[in-house]
Amino acid sequence: MKYLDEFRDPDIARKILGEIRRVTTRPWVIMEICGGQTHSIIKNGIHQLLPDEIELVHGPGCPVCVTPLELIDRAVAIASKPGVIFTSFGDMLRVPGSRKDLFMVKSEGGDVRVVYSPLDAVKLARDNPDRHVVFFAVGFETTAPNNAMAVWQAHREGLDNFSVLVSHVLVPPAMSALLSSPNNRVQGYLAAGHVCTIMGWEEYEPIVEQFRVPVVVTGFEPVDILEGVLMVVTQLEQGISRVENQYSRAVRREGNMPARDLIRRVFEISDRKWRGIGSIPMSGFKLRAEFAAHDAELLFDAGAIQVDEPEICISGLVLQGLKKPYECPAFGKECTPMTPLGATMVSTEGACAAYHSYHRHQLVPDVTS
Amino acid sequence: MSLPELHTNGSTAPRSLAAENFAQCPLPITGHDTVQLGHGSGGKMTGDLISKLFLWAFENPVLARLDDSAVVSLGDSRLAISTDSFVVDPIFFPGGDIGELAVYGTVNDVAMSGALPVYISLAFILEEGLPLADLKRIVESIRRAAARANVTVVTGDTKVLNHGKGDKIFINTTGIGILEHDYDLSSRNLRPGDQLILSGGLAEHGMAILSRREGLEFETPIRSDTAPLIDLAQITLDVGGDDVRAMRDATRGGLAAVANEFAVASGIGIRLYESEIPVKPPVAGACEFLGFDPLHVANEGKMVVAAAGERAAEILEAIRKHPLGADAAIIGAVTSENAGMVSMQTRIGGWRIVDMMVGEQLPRIC
Numbered sequence: 001m002k003y004l005d006e007f008r009d010p011d012i013a014r015k016i017l018g019e020i021r022r023v024t025t026r027p028w029v030i031m032e033i034c035g036g037q038t039h040s041i042i043k044n045g046i047h048q049l050l051p052d053e054i055e056l057v058h059g060p061g062c063p064v065c066v067t068p069l070e071l072i073d074r075a076v077a078i079a080s081k082p083g084v085i086f087t088s089f090g091d092m093l094r095v096p097g098s099r100k101d102l103f104m105v106k107s108e109g110g111d112v113r114v115v116y117s118p119l120d121a122v123k124l125a126r127d128n129p130d131r132h133v134v135f136f137a138v139g140f141e142t143t144a145p146n147n148a149m150a151v152w153q154a155h156r157e158g159l160d161n162f163s164v165l166v167s168h169v170l171v172p173p174a175m176s177a178l179l180s181s182p183n184n185r186v187q188g189y190l191a192a193g194h195v196c197t198i199m200g201w202e203e204y205e206p207i208v209e210q211f212r213v214p215v216v217v218t219g220f221e222p223v224d225i226l227e228g229v230l231m232v233v234t235q236l237e238q239g240i241s242r243v244e245n246q247y248s249r250a251v252r253r254e255g256n257m258p259a260r261d262l263i264r265r266v267f268e269i270s271d272r273k274w275r276g277i278g279s280i281p282m283s284g285f286k287l288r289a290e291f292a293a294h295d296a297e298l299l300f301d302a303g304a305i306q307v308d309e310p311e312i313c314i315s316g317l318v319l320q321g322l323k324k325p326y327e328c329p330a331f332g333k334e335c336t337p338m339t340p341l342g343a344t345m346v347s348t349e350g351a352c353a354a355y356h357s358y359h360r361h362q363l364v365p366d367v368t369s
Numbered sequence: 370m371s372l373p374e375l376h377t378n379g380s381t382a383p384r385s386l387a388a389e390n391f392a393q394c395p396l397p398i399t400g401h402d403t404v405q406l407g408h409g410s411g412g413k414m415t416g417d418l419i420s421k422l423f424l425w426a427f428e429n430p431v432l433a434r435l436d437d438s439a440v441v442s443l444g445d446s447r448l449a450i451s452t453d454s455f456v457v458d459p460i461f462f463p464g465g466d467i468g469e470l471a472v473y474g475t476v477n478d479v480a481m482s483g484a485l486p487v488y489i490s491l492a493f494i495l496e497e498g499l500p501l502a503d504l505k506r507i508v509e510s511i512r513r514a515a516a517r518a519n520v521t522v523v524t525g526d527t528k529v530l531n532h533g534k535g536d537k538i539f540i541n542t543t544g545i546g547i548l549e550h551d552y553d554l555s556s557r558n559l560r561p562g563d564q565l566i567l568s569g570g571l572a573e574h575g576m577a578i579l580s581r582r583e584g585l586e587f588e589t590p591i592r593s594d595t596a597p598l599i600d601l602a603q604i605t606l607d608v609g610g611d612d613v614r615a616m617r618d619a620t621r622g623g624l625a626a627v628a629n630e631f632a633v634a635s636g637i638g639i640r641l642y643e644s645e646i647p648v649k650p651p652v653a654g655a656c657e658f659l660g661f662d663p664l665h666v667a668n669e670g671k672m673v674v675a676a677a678g679e680r681a682a683e684i685l686e687a688i689r690k691h692p693l694g695a696d697a698a699i700i701g702a703v704t705s706e707n708a709g710m711v712s713m714q715t716r717i718g719g720w721r722i723v724d725m726m727v728g729e730q731l732p733r734i735c
Contacts, residue, residue: 010644013717045719094728103728107403116583116659222717337727338413348660358721361710 007221016226017049020233027053028236029185030229031178031321033171034192035062035349036220042354044222054233057185057321060174061192063139064091064347065319066274067167070307072097075136075165077302079105079112085128087121088136090114095346098308118150118164125154125162134296137164142194144168144285145259148266151287151294163296166286169272171195172203173283179211183322188232190218190225193247198263200255204243212241219247266291275343276316315342318351325352332360407728411621411667414728435634436555437478437617440548447548449484451475454541460507462581464573464592467540468510470669473597475544476518477618480602481672483554484546486518491525491542496535507538518597520544552606558614559635563703564681566674568601568688569594569696570649571624572656575666580655587658589651596670601694605674608687612677619671622725625664627673628701628711629725638707641723643716647696665726675703 006012032038038058041047047056060066076097079086086102093102093114106112111131115121118135125133137147147164154162171192178184191204196217204215214235218228228246235241245251263285272284287295312330317323325331325344335341337353344350348357407414424433431439438449453475460467476486491511495504515522573594580591598618605613617627624646632639648656648663656663670693676684681699688694701713711723 008716010717043721044715044717045721046717048719049717103405103407104401104403107405116585222715338417357724361707361722 007219007223009223012223013049013226016223016230020054020226020230021051023230023234023237024051024053025237027055028187028233029055029057029321030188030190030232031057031059031186032190032218032225032228033059033061033175034190034194034220035059035065035347035351036194037190037192037218037225038062038351039349039354040220040222041225042351042358045358046222046225050229054229056229057324058318058351059178059189059321060274060277060319061140061171061195062319062344062347062349062351063143063167063169064095065315065343065350066169066276067092067095067138067343068273068275069098069309070305071165071167072101073099073305073307074297074300074302076100076102076105077305078134078165078296078300079110080108081300083131085111085113085124085131085133086136087113087115087118087124087133089116089138091347091349092136092138095343096340098306118147119153122150122154122157122159122162125159126157129161132161132163132299134300135162135164136167138167140169140171140192140195141199141263142192142197144263144267145198145256148262151266151291152262154294155291160293163294163299164287165296166267167272168267168285169274170269170283170285172207173280174274174277175204175215176207176210177277177280177283178320179207179213181320183320186213186321188214188236189216190228190232191215191243193217193219193224193251196245196247196251196255198256198259200253201243201245201251202253202255208241208243214241215243217243217245217247217251219250274319276319310341313342315344315350315352318344325355326360328352332356405728409621410726410728410730411623411626412665412726412728415622416725434555434557435630436482436615438482438484438544438546440482440484447484449479449482449546449548450543451478451482452541452543453478454539456536456539457578458536459578459581460503460537462593463577463590465595465669466507466510467538468507469514470595471540471542472511472514472518472520473595473669474620475542476520476546477598477669477672479544479546480597480599481554481616481618482546482548483550483552483602483606483613483616484548485603486520486544486546486599488523489515489520489542489544491522492540493525493527494535494539494541495527495529496537497529497532499537504538507540514597518599550606552611552613554613554615556615556617556631556634559631559637559639559675559703560614560677561637561703561705562678563614563675564678564699565628565639565641565701565703566676566681566685566688567619567624567646567698567700568598568672568674568694569670570647570652571619571668571671572648572652572661572663572666574669575623576652576655576661578667579659585655585659587651587655591651591655594668594670596693598670598672598693601672601688601691604687604691604694605676605684609674609676609680609684612680613684614675614677616675617673619668619673621667623663623665623667624673625662625711625723626725628723631673631675632711633709635703636708638704638709639701639711640704641701641711641713643713645698645700647698661730664723665730678702
């Protein structure tokens, strides 16, 4: 695959691994912030290949995982209403709410549809003037420009039958919140490459300044991740901390200015609740007041939402890098991808699902050698 | 025999915990009170439905083998029987249509038992309003496919549903073939030391369907691999004979489902080697774009052969001589370790489990 194969090349990976081993003299705890990176690390077995001194802990960067349960319940309630076409990216459909997921709503006759772009949802609204189309606008900064564009477009066309249920969260405030925690173990970050293609890396400079931790903007392929680890470890071993960009083929310091401008016009920064972590100040987006006509939370009375979080689930601690999925007593027992207790098990980018799918058993030494 | 009462409980956490109380009961069918799309995905939810409901209800030694075809004796003949229903959307797609899919899908299942398909049945469920021109095109396609597969349509049925009660056209086909040898091919036969051969690139059918259904355009259009595997199956048996343990076409659930079925049915472990598994670059790119794993995506013209290790290279060479097997490769081996599990050495040298999908593969957010 042109432009991808070199980032999966075993020879290059081996060379970088050798370099990581050479520079590592002490134990280090590094967090990859993005669920896509977690998935790639576990799927490719990268964590097995690193020296024992380097522990990768998995961050809260899975948008499906951190969407609050009450918002899933609200989505379920809205999707169940007659006259509504509820649209979402595919991986939100299986996330369990307190009582049901969106797939169940669909099987009960609700009009729930998977779309590949929020603009497809706008088209649905255009094509179905007698129905109300809701798009579940979930995600980090990566998906924000598209979602902003959908709202902008619908507003410009006067489509009053289109709205978004917003659950946008921002990476840098979560990174700061984790570092501020008295339980923090993170000594360096692999920052989420996709987020940085939009937002650049300027936002990480104050974090590095305040907490003195290396931050390396990192891509998603095995070679990307290994390079990112090498860059973080090199800084740690040298006792320095700065923002570096491993993902230079996609990321510039200032990010994508037109996209950032569009986000700023449609959204404003607000406090957000993160599932499993709690409320983080100024850590998300909400629609600006001028787009209130497209805000599904304001348009729909979803009734009384009674949230029912399973007590046994430790996904919050997993999301904060404080526990590994296999340290949960329910992991692989009560909690599996078929019977997920928390969103970290249901989303393919969730750390629990990644461990369960790819590493729930210790493969016997004969095979792992 | 009466079915046990369905366990009903809507909420996620309590239902999975409560499921323990039903350990001796063939139901609940994990966690759902109603049929979900995932029950038809070919993944774990489908397996759950089959093992906990259908097998429980119809238990018999032939069905219990869970191979692609049932092999039965009738007089002096050994026959292979297989049935399949086709509900694909769109009904015309790059590289094929629902008609040829309905023929090849069923004859391939018959062929995987080592039988030569001879007859098929053809049942249509049509939605009121389907253009007759479309039906004619599909029937023409069936005629061509049956001729290519050398099978005769000997019986059929037609039903029409009210407009809105179906999705244009559903086709059910049943195939019957004759076994002209005594080989016992079954997913239960794999042994440590065997090797796995894959007949070509993965994920072409699934990604062709998806790209057409969702209007996704890729730089290089992806065509379905729909094709009859009868010749490849016969070549495999001609060369491998008794040393061929099992053959499977990797349809719903993809290679991952086939490998897991082999591992569980035979009680062995399977190691796959990612760098050896063929996936054409445009298909790999499309999978990457949508966050799909090609190991889980459906194929309609690819088969997996498990054969004695010492014969695998010879069989591979023969398969490669056929146009449908030109990209065939040895992709894995059978081990005594990790019984019931499929593991894979990743391209960069790590190891991971290859699981079956729970339900449908879902495109990711970012």
